[in-house]
Amino acid sequence: MISYKVIGVMSGTSLDGIDLAYIHFQKEAQWSFKILEAETIPYAKTLENKLREAIHYEKEKLAECDTSYTKYLAETIQSFIKKHKITEIDAVCSHGHTILHQPENGITYQIGNQEILASLIQQKVVCDFRVQDVKLGGQGAPLVPIGDELLFPEYDYCLNLGGFANVSFHKDGKRIAYDICPVNIVLNKYAKQLGFAYDDKGNLAKSGTYLLALGSELSNIPYYKQQPPKSLGLEWVQKEIFPRLEASRRKEIDLLRTFTDHIALQIARNFKIRTKILVTGGGAYNDYLLAKIKFYKEVNLVKPADELIEYKEAVIFGFLGILRLRDEVNCLKSVTGATKNHSSGKIYNLKVN
Ligand SMILES: Nc1ncnc2c1ncn2[C@@H]1O[C@H](COP(=O)(O)OP(=O)(O)OP(=O)(O)O)[C@@H](O)[C@H]1O
Ligand SMILES: CC(=O)N[C@H]1[C@@H]2OC[C@@H](O2)[C@@H](O)[C@@H]1O[C@H](C)C(=O)O
Numbered sequence: 001m002i003s004y005k006v007i008g009v010m011s012g013t014s015l016d017g018i019d020l021a022y023i024h025f026q027k028e029a030q031w032s033f034k035i036l037e038a039e040t041i042p043y044a045k046t047l048e049n050k051l052r053e054a055i056h057y058e059k060e061k062l063a064e065c066d067t068s069y070t071k072y073l074a075e076t077i078q079s080f081i082k083k084h085k086i087t088e089i090d091a092v093c094s095h096g097h098t099i100l101h102q103p104e105n106g107i108t109y110q111i112g113n114q115e116i117l118a119s120l121i122q123q124k125v126v127c128d129f130r131v132q133d134v135k136l137g138g139q140g141a142p143l144v145p146i147g148d149e150l151l152f153p154e155y156d157y158c159l160n161l162g163g164f165a166n167v168s169f170h171k172d173g174k175r176i177a178y179d180i181c182p183v184n185i186v187l188n189k190y191a192k193q194l195g196f197a198y199d200d201k202g203n204l205a206k207s208g209t210y211l212l213a214l215g216s217e218l219s220n221i222p223y224y225k226q227q228p229p230k231s232l233g234l235e236w237v238q239k240e241i242f243p244r245l246e247a248s249r250r251k252e253i254d255l256l257r258t259f260t261d262h263i264a265l266q267i268a269r270n271f272k273i274r275t276k277i278l279v280t281g282g283g284a285y286n287d288y289l290l291a292k293i294k295f296y297k298e299v300n301l302v303k304p305a306d307e308l309i310e311y312k313e314a315v316i317f318g319f320l321g322i323l324r325l326r327d328e329v330n331c332l333k334s335v336t337g338a339t340k341n342h343s344s345g346k347i348y349n350l351k352v353n
Contacts, residue, residue: 004026007077007086008094009093010314011097014188015052019040019314020037021035022086051069066112066114070120074121091321091322103139106135113346117348127346133344138331138337139337143336146319147315148177151319157169158277158280161280165181168335183283183289214244214250215261245259265296280310328343329342
């Protein structure tokens, strides 16, 4: 039987921290996995702010930031290995942190993917999964859908509610996937202005008032009518979303309500009635948002165990690394729009001196 033990490492767009998962993957007729250990290491406030600011850095400062973040990642991975007494590791498969994502300009840039990572942690590393896809004319995102396809075939849709909402599903014999709209990247901002890290269970939104004019203005944003492949980044949110919310000059609580309803509506539009949907990402804990999705479309939203809600992306980046090591396809052209299916990611082997 084919068997791999890997560490998947992901830093999501909501900037809550670094997700690490130690997973055992096996393949008989089909791939299966078991999460053996998982942990999120929250970012210190200073680092969180730095990562948020890095988009504005000049080239040199960004390169410095890349090196210091790679070192920070190395320390984090090493502590995880030590703490959980992990001895068998085939590879550490790491996403890094997205700073720039403008696939239309041929740019996607994740920091933390420097070659020194392998020597610092003394492990084989697979990383930098997005760049090759953008070079091949793809969006470089989302990459998780190949994992959805091979690890969760029993669901009609896989919905992830992280910084952004993304969905993946099977249609006309191929996997389709795209980012739907921003989620926590927006909700966290207004929850923070009210003194909370996030809108727990969506209770703040629930107590706000829906702003009809703003809601319909948001729904008219052209991206929502665009056909996939398509993906979103922070730059888009700063251009299309925040200015509209700020210009309305309304209370944070009402912005939270309006934007949460907006998210629910945009998400619900993607589903066929009475389908089975795997919901993951921290937004799966937003009860108000989930109830609102079901209000807009009668669907079966399945919340898996907390471990999978929180670590699905880290698990799948571990899986992408395995596919890369096996030289098997881990980027689907039907999803990203690249010119071909391909096996993406840099492999840094440990150099034996
Ligand atoms: N109890 C809760 N109620 C509502 N929202 C929650 C709750 N717990 C976590 N969240 C939200 O989930 C976010 C973290 O989600 P997650 O870790 O999936 O995002 P991410 O991995 O950073 O994003 P992405 O998948 O877009 O890269 C938190 O910042 C918060 O907004
Ligand atoms: C460029 C980038 O980092 N994109 C992330 C981001 O966060 C969510 C969404 O936007 C998704 O497109 C992607 O991550 C997931 C894990 C993916 O590639 O499947």
